[in-house]
Structures are given as structure tokens and as C-alpha cells.
Amino acid sequence: MIKNTINKRVALVAGATRGAGRGIAIELGAAGFTVYVTGRTTRMQRSEYNRPETIEETAELVDKAGGHGIAVQVDHLNPDQVQSLIERIEREHGRLDVLVNDVWGAEYLAEWNVPVWKHSLKDGLRILRLAIDTHIITSHYALPLLIKNKGGLVVEITDGTAEYNAENYRLSLFYDLSKSSILRIAWSQSKELEAYGCTAVALTPGWLRSEMMLDQFDVNEENWRDATKKEPHFIISETPRYVGRAVAALALDPDLARWNGQSLSSGQMAKVYNFYDLDGSQPDCWRYITEVQSVGKPANALGYR
Structure with missing residues (x-):
């Protein structure tokens, strides 16, 4: 039996345990959505990732933001679990x-600056499965429900814009391959969804101040700028809520179809929709990386946030 919430908008954030997924779920909650948040780590069971964040915590943060969070443990490599x-x-x-x-x-599986013939093949193929197969499996089961109503939105979260990834080795x-493939998956879905009045985009955050990244620099959100002593360019970083606000803005845009098939960034969307990060700034990470970091200029976010 369908509950009386049928007229409320519903979102699924697949991979919402932490990081960008958690930030997106919270901001969709703030926009009034019912948000299903999925992941493998619960308060009773950790995934192989072995991080402390849980999907239950994310659901509670969605509630706190004003939405309705529903935590469901799902391994998105398992088709039966996704179908259920x-x-x-x-x-x-x-x-x-x-x-x-x-x-x-x-x-934790990636070996940076290690050529393919030296990289663990087992770990490399696992990266591709986690990064690509999960997205395809989820879309396979979710899109028949999404296309029942016009105006549906698919957001493929990746790392890097199409322009940046086409010109730079990651x-x-x-x-x-994993991050560039997501760009193409979004583009392909845009072609398949267009006839149903739905939209698919690829969206990248900038340098994300995720829980894992903060831990890596031994800082927290309150003193994150201390990390610039180790990595000066971290000055351009952004919270997960920033990309969350990009998703919420897209979801509420009556002219959403204009973005169909495009590669977007949080910084780009902030300027279009006039939203800000939690500190009131508008970091434009990918422009900063291209114009400052990649050309060897000293770290200086003036004019970029």
C-alpha cells in the first residue's frame, strides 16, 4: 500500500554514508525531500572500508535538516539488494x-603514481567494480521508477569535469578510468532519459573536506585551515554540503532539462543558482586548480572563493 506521502518528492542517494553523499542527502532533506540513504556501514556492521560513519547517522541528519531520512543497508554490487x-x-x-x-x-585500493603493470590487478579491478558497476546496477533498477514522472533527475557524482579529465591524468x-567513465555514463543516460522528460548530469565537487580528508590532515571542520600548513592548496577546499546544495538546486529547478547530459561542478552551479558553502564563500575549485595549482603559482584563493 502506498503511503499518503505520495505527493512529496522522493530521492535516493546511493552511497550516502559519508562525504559527498552525506552532504547531498542533508541538503535534499533541507529542501523537503524524503531521502533514502544507502551504504554498507551501519551501527551494527562496518564495511571493508572500515570507517565509523553510518547510514543511520546520515538519516538522522536528514531529519534534522527538515526532511525525512530513511537508512537502508545496501551493497550496490548486489543486484538483488538494489532491486529490493x-x-x-x-x-x-x-x-x-x-x-x-x-x-x-x-x-584505499588505489596505488597513486604506479603504472598499470605494477598496480595490484585485483585491487584495480575492484576499484572499477565499486566505481562503475555500482552506478550501472543502481540505474538499471531505479530508472523504471524514476521515468514514471516527468522532471526526474539523475546525478552521477564523479571527480573532475569532462574538460579537466580529458586533459589530465588522474x-x-x-x-x-573510473572517474572518466562516470562522465560518459551520465551522458549516455541523458540520451536514454530525454524522451521521458527526465534529466541526467555528471556533477563533481571540488577538493572535498570529507571526514576522511580531514582525518588525513589531522584537522576537523572548525580548524581545517591548519591543514594548509601541510598542503597550501587545501585553501580552496569545500564542505560536502556545498555539492549537496548544487544537487538540491538542480532538483528544484523547473528548467532542469537545460543541463541534460552536461558535466557540472559545485563551483559552477553556485554561481548559477547563487548558493554558498557553510562559511559563506563560493569556492571554484576546478578553475583554481587550472589557473593556480596546475601552473605552479603560490596557493592563494583570492578571487576563487
């Missing part, structure tokens, strides 16, 4: 308005 998830969403709400494919969880064949 989508059947549950249809049973409980009868619709899906936004699908965010953010599943990743493979940083320090590992497997990482490079």
Missing part, C-alpha cells in the same frame, strides 16, 4: 524524483 530497495521505494512512496549515484569507497589508470 527500489521495490521498497515504490511500495512506500510510489515514485522516485531524484537518483544520486555516489557509490565509491575505493580510495595519477592511476584505474582511478582515471
Whole structure:
């Protein structure tokens, strides 16, 4: 039986345990969405990633933001689990308005600046499965529900814009391929969805101040600028909520179809939709990387945030 929430907009953030996925889920909650948040780590069970963040915490943060968060443990490499998830969403709400494919969880497998013949083949292929297969499996089961209503949105979260990734090696064949493949997946889905009045885009955050990144620099959100002592260019970094606000702005845009098939960034969308990061700034990371970091200029975010 479909609940009386059928008229409310429903989102699925696949891979919402932490990082960009959590930030996106929170901001969709703030926009009034019911948000299904999925991942492998719960309060009772950790994934191979072995991080402390849980999907239950994310769901509670969605509630706190004003939405309704629903945590569902799902391994998005398992088709049966994904199919069951989508059947549950249809049973409980009868619709899906936004699908965010953010599943990743493979940083610990990547060997940076290691050529393919020296990189662990087992780990490399696992990266591709986590980064690419999960997105395809999720879309396969979710899109029949999403296309039941015009105006549906698919957001493929990646790292890097199409322009940047076309011109720059991402320090590992497997990482490079995984992130560039998501750009093409978004483009392909845009062609398949257009006839149904739905939109697919690729979206990249900038240098994300995720839980893992903060831990890497031994800082927290309150003192994150201390990390610039180790890495000066971290001055351009942004919170996960920033890319979340980009997704929420896209989801609420009545002229959403104008973006169909495009590669977008959080910094680009901030200027279009006039939103800001939690500190009131508008970091434009990819322009900064191209114009400052990549050409060897001293770290200086003036004019870029």
C-alpha cells in the first residue's frame, strides 16, 4: 500500500554514508525531500572500508535538516539488494524524483603514481567494480521508477569535469578510468532519459573536506585551515554540503532539462543558482586548480572563493 506521502518528492542517494553523499542527502532533506540513504556501514556492521560513519547517522541528519531520512543497508554490487530497495521505494512512496549515484569507497585500493603493470590487478579491478558497476546496477533498477514522472533527475557524482579529465591524468589508470567513465555514463543516460522528460548530469565537487580528508590532515571542520600548513592548496577546499546544495538546486529547478547530459561542478552551479558553502564563500575549485595549482603559482584563493 502506498503511503499518503505520495505527493512529496522522493530521492535516493546511493552511497550516502559519508562525504559527498552525506552532504547531498542533508541538503535534499533541507529542501523537503524524503531521502533514502544507502551504504554498507551501519551501527551494527562496518564495511571493508572500515570507517565509523553510518547510514543511520546520515538519516538522522536528514531529519534534522527538515526532511525525512530513511537508512537502508545496501551493497550496490548486489543486484538483488538494489532491486529490493527500489521495490521498497515504490511500495512506500510510489515514485522516485531524484537518483544520486555516489557509490565509491575505493580510495584505499588505489596505488597513486604506479603504472598499470605494477598496480595490484585485483585491487584495480575492484576499484572499477565499486566505481562503475555500482552506478550501472543502481540505474538499471531505479530508472523504471524514476521515468514514471516527468522532471526526474539523475546525478552521477564523479571527480573532475569532462574538460579537466580529458586533459589530465588522474595519477592511476584505474582511478582515471573510473572517474572518466562516470562522465560518459551520465551522458549516455541523458540520451536514454530525454524522451521521458527526465534529466541526467555528471556533477563533481571540488577538493572535498570529507571526514576522511580531514582525518588525513589531522584537522576537523572548525580548524581545517591548519591543514594548509601541510598542503597550501587545501585553501580552496569545500564542505560536502556545498555539492549537496548544487544537487538540491538542480532538483528544484523547473528548467532542469537545460543541463541534460552536461558535466557540472559545485563551483559552477553556485554561481548559477547563487548558493554558498557553510562559511559563506563560493569556492571554484576546478578553475583554481587550472589557473593556480596546475601552473605552479603560490596557493592563494583570492578571487576563487
